[in-house]
Amino acid sequence: MSAEPFSQNTLRAGDVISTSWEIYNKRLSICLGAGLLTLLIGMLLGVPAAAPPLRQFAVGRGVWGLIQTLIMLFFYLGLDLMLLKVVRGERTDIGELFSGGKYYLTALVNMIVIYIAFGILGIVIALCSFVPILLIPLALAAMFFSFMVTLVFWPFLYIVIDEKPQGIEALKRANELTKGNYGAMVIIFLYMLGLGFVGALACGVGLFYTLPLCFTTLTTAYVKLRGEATVMETAPSSMPEIE
Numbered sequence: 001m002s003a004e005p006f007s008q009n010t011l012r013a014g015d016v017i018s019t020s021w022e023i024y025n026k027r028l029s030i031c032l033g034a035g036l037l038t039l040l041i042g043m044l045l046g047v048p049a050a051a052p053p054l055r056q057f058a059v060g061r062g063v064w065g066l067i068q069t070l071i072m073l074f075f076y077l078g079l080d081l082m083l084l085k086v087v088r089g090e091r092t093d094i095g096e097l098f099s100g101g102k103y104y105l106t107a108l109v110n111m112i113v114i115y116i117a118f119g120i121l122g123i124v125i126a127l128c129s130f131v132p133i134l135l136i137p138l139a140l141a142a143m144f145f146s147f148m149v150t151l152v153f154w155p156f157l158y159i160v161i162d163e164k165p166q167g168i169e170a171l172k173r174a175n176e177l178t179k180g181n182y183g184a185m186v187i188i189f190l191y192m193l194g195l196g197f198v199g200a201l202a203c204g205v206g207l208f209y210t211l212p213l214c215f216t217t218l219t220t221a222y223v224k225l226r227g228e229a230t231v232m233e234t235a236p237s238s239m240p241e242i243e
Contacts, residue, residue: 010181016217016221020213020217035215078098080219087220106164106166113168155225199211
């Protein structure tokens with residue numbers, strides 16, 4: 001796993017999309033398997049909130065939602081670690097999904113900062129909701145704010161894994177890394193949105209194939225943002241077509 005400080009690289013959306021597609025298909029079993037397992041865990045954790053008595057109490061649903069988020073952070077860290085190794089051509093296995101604990105506290109601190117920003121936005125909207133004329137502008141502003149936060153800070157979990165930064169340094173580094181690459185990332189996000197739409201067409205079954213592909217696409221984008229070569233550039237012939 002690379003631990004050197006990154007150097008910002010200009011991202012090309014088409015390159016990310018084609019490379020991630022190749023990697024996904026050549027390492028299909030591990031990318032699909034880890035993605036599906038993560039999604040399954042998330043779905044199972046969502047069951048209590050949909051069943052009585054939590055379904056009848058907003059506070060209970062909120063508390064359980066928080067617990068679910070805290071648990072899933074652990075698994076997303078493991079998934080990101082595993083996919084980083086896949087994209088870089090390093091050895092890994094499905095057990096890596098359960099190895100996110102050593103990064104958890106730092107990731108949690110950075111995630112809390114982002115949630116605080118969203119919380120402040122929510123409070124502002126709630127306070128202004130008594131003025132109906134402001135609702136639509138505020139809703140549009142909230143959507144824009146949410147999108148920009150995602151666009152700027154989306155790689156912070158990968159940076160926590162790679163750099164092991166202190167405090168909220170991962171958010172600062174994410175801002176440095178994504179700066180100047182917003183256009184390419186918008187295209188990549190639209191591509192992933194399209195994958196989600198296509199996956200949802202078959203009663204949602206296709207999402208079990210397209211969502212793990214989205215995870216692989218984001219990981220590939222991060223590695224290329226760092227200016228690193230993926231396994232497709234370093235050792236493509238060593239990768240089986242399908243494991």
